[in-house]
Amino acid sequence: MIDWMINVFSDKAVLSAIRVTFMLAFGSTLLSSVFGIAAGLLLERFSFPGKRIVIRINRTLMGVPPVVVGLLVYLLLMRRGPLGSLELLFTIPGMLIAQTLIITPIISGMVYSYACRFVPAIRVFAITMGAGKWQTVKLIFAELRKELYFCMVTGFGRSISEVGAVMLVGGNIKGSTRTMTTTISLLKSQGIFTEGVGLGILLLVMAFILQCLCDFFQREEVQDENY
């Protein structure tokens, strides 16, 4: 096992896949959180014609197969596509776009759901306290912080496990756009199962460590609040 670990971590291609995986996961979670949280909160706040349709479309997109998004982004970014001149196909920014498109509806849908449940009471409380517009916004973020964190963690989980879209848009180029999941997929197609499973476990362990770190900071806050 230790030998295998040493081999894995000394392989430049594997290290590159780990780097690309986490870069994509963090980048797309960050971008999706900005767009998704804003969209979810605005959707709760404002009424407009067609709002119900927008909500239904959002819910549909929450379950859209990543490979479909990948294909769409591929068609947009391909040389003859509308955004072909940007030369983003088979690049990390291109993969980032695909992942952001997959995760944003998930985050916005979840945020909208939480906002419908909690924000009206927060808003009424803010009025009774005489809070201004921005103070109310600040209060909403503070009061919903745990829910927003959960939405982001869900988005991160979806991002780190993504294969279809990144394979299509990234092209699975060794040392460049290959991620841990696409590496596993490739290893499986080559019949190399042991390394595939090993990489899968490594991916899970890394995600678990990250999750523990996030929970640790959250727990600190709760303890501070209690006593």
Add this chain to the structure above:
Amino acid sequence: MKITDLHKKIGRFELNVESLSVEPGKIHGIVGSNGCGKTVFLKLVMGILNPDRGYIDYEGILPQEITMMTQRPYLMRTSVYKNLIYPLKIRGIRPDEEKMDELLDRAGLLEQKKQYARSLSSGEKQKLSFLRAMVFEPKVIIMDETLSNLDAESEELFKELISMRQKKDPATWLIVNHQWDHVNRLFEAVHYMEKGRFVKNEIAEG
């Protein structure tokens, strides 16, 4: 505060207040059976609901100078102390911790100062919500069944704090309380509601 031709329709319910004058600096009781529109009226005064038509003349009182407490108060996900000072914080006022401790002590909440506010009992939550509404000294204080389900000791405390405030700087109080026989001695005016309308106003003598 003068209310003229105030109208609000919610589903089948309709609130109609043709004319009501709320004398400033007095404690007003609002009395009526369940579903007669007391809460809708209070929410309109607070600005939580917008009227379909009509007008409330606040006579120079700013929205930030009005507060409202409900039977199930909203407490922020933070400590008792941070909840207490929130109205001061948003007004840019630095809280006098000694004074705040004194208030908490009076309400029997000093030991829970650093406790997570949502872990308090329902009575303690009501007390905290009351103190929080008092710290920034609003000019209009609305209480929607805030005094319901309180033990006798807490009720006495509330009455004492209300009386203290009225002696220091009289505020206008609008109080809805189903057990109003316990607190009616505080009322200086009583407004009776029936089916979305004010049907009778009584001003206490003396």
